[in-house]
Amino acid sequence: MNAAAPERIPVSGPPHESTAWVGAGLLERSAEYFRSPSGRFLLAAPRAARAAAESVRRALGPAVLAEIAVDDAEGEKTLASVERITNAALAAGARRDDAFVVVGGGVVTDLVGFAAAILFRGVAWNAVPTTTAGMADAAIGGKTGVNHRLGKNLLGAFHPPAVILVDPRALATLSERDFRAGLVEAYKDAWIGDAALAARAAVRLADVLARDEAALLDLLGGSVRVKAAVVASDPKEGGRRRILNFGHTLGHALEAAGGFGRLRHGEAVAWGIAAALEISRRRAGLAASDAEAVRRVLAGLGPFPEPERDPQRLRAYLARDKKTTARGLASVLLDTIGSARIDETVPIEEWLEAARIMSLS
């Protein structure tokens, strides 16, 4: 195989066909990949992703109908921003057969993807994630949306991008902290769904951290493959798709209890995985050597800031978690590296105990 040839990964089938391309240098050639029924594009990007957006703009040339500036603070992921984006699109003369190109992190792909879902009852969009979290997670799987004052991601739609370009060169300007936090999600995908990938990516951790392109392509491409396969088995998140939430049961509580902003999402997930390893050892027969292998990679991705461990504070957030079903907390446990299961019988107290003893060193 030609090493330079991009990998094509179908993410979901018709009627919402979505294709991810994974390769270095795709940004420069992005015009060959993007889809728009009219051939015209609305290019939306935040200032932080301007280097990547500039490559895309050069590639698209006169096919760009309008450039729409987007603010990518989490607090700007609102209906008011959706209105501003659709106003700009309409003012530029956008039509039903035009398509968005969205360049940015998860905030931007969620926000503009949702604007695409409702403009003219849905126009096509193309995603260029510029964070590791976006590549491994936010831009894959079709969920778009915005926050409501009563909670995160309460308003949204399933509206997969037609095309997702995963190009490690889009990460060139990403901060070290955001880079590492997002990698937790990529490794998480390997741990729940691809033992061989997990083994390769553990050995190449130093190369991944050095942003070596081949190592990143292997990990990020593998992560997209795992997420795509899981999403294909459960597009609307009723059952199997929940295994993607490995580390998120406690992770969400740690993120919220510490106050959003203290821990990055991926950092909270790293601690959540550390706790899930304890419970998986007891309940899912996870071998000590597997738990240790996962912990070693997480330690290498860190060190991450200390999380909230106070059971009083965490209990309320765990009880409120949206993955709590009538039967109990939907917890994701690891059987072995590469295979996860959902267990709805883990009591909150067991998570609180795991949070007390979890360690990443």
Ligand SMILES: NC(=O)c1ccc[n+]([C@@H]2O[C@H](COP(=O)([O-])OP(=O)(O)OC[C@H]3O[C@@H](n4cnc5c(N)ncnc54)[C@H](O)[C@@H]3O)[C@@H](O)[C@H]2O)c1
């Ligand atoms: N739709 C989904 O399935 C899904 C899944 C996971 C997360 N999300 C959402 O994604 C969001 C988080 O996304 P994220 O982790 O990518 O964070 P983010 O979008 O907030 O980006 C993180 C930081 O990196 C900056 N940045 C982005 N690209 C850059 C680049 N190339 N160079 C320099 N700086 C850059 C941003 O300005 C920001 O400060 C949340 O709103 C979350 O709800 C959605």
Ligand SMILES: [Zn+2]
């Ligand atoms: Zn996550």
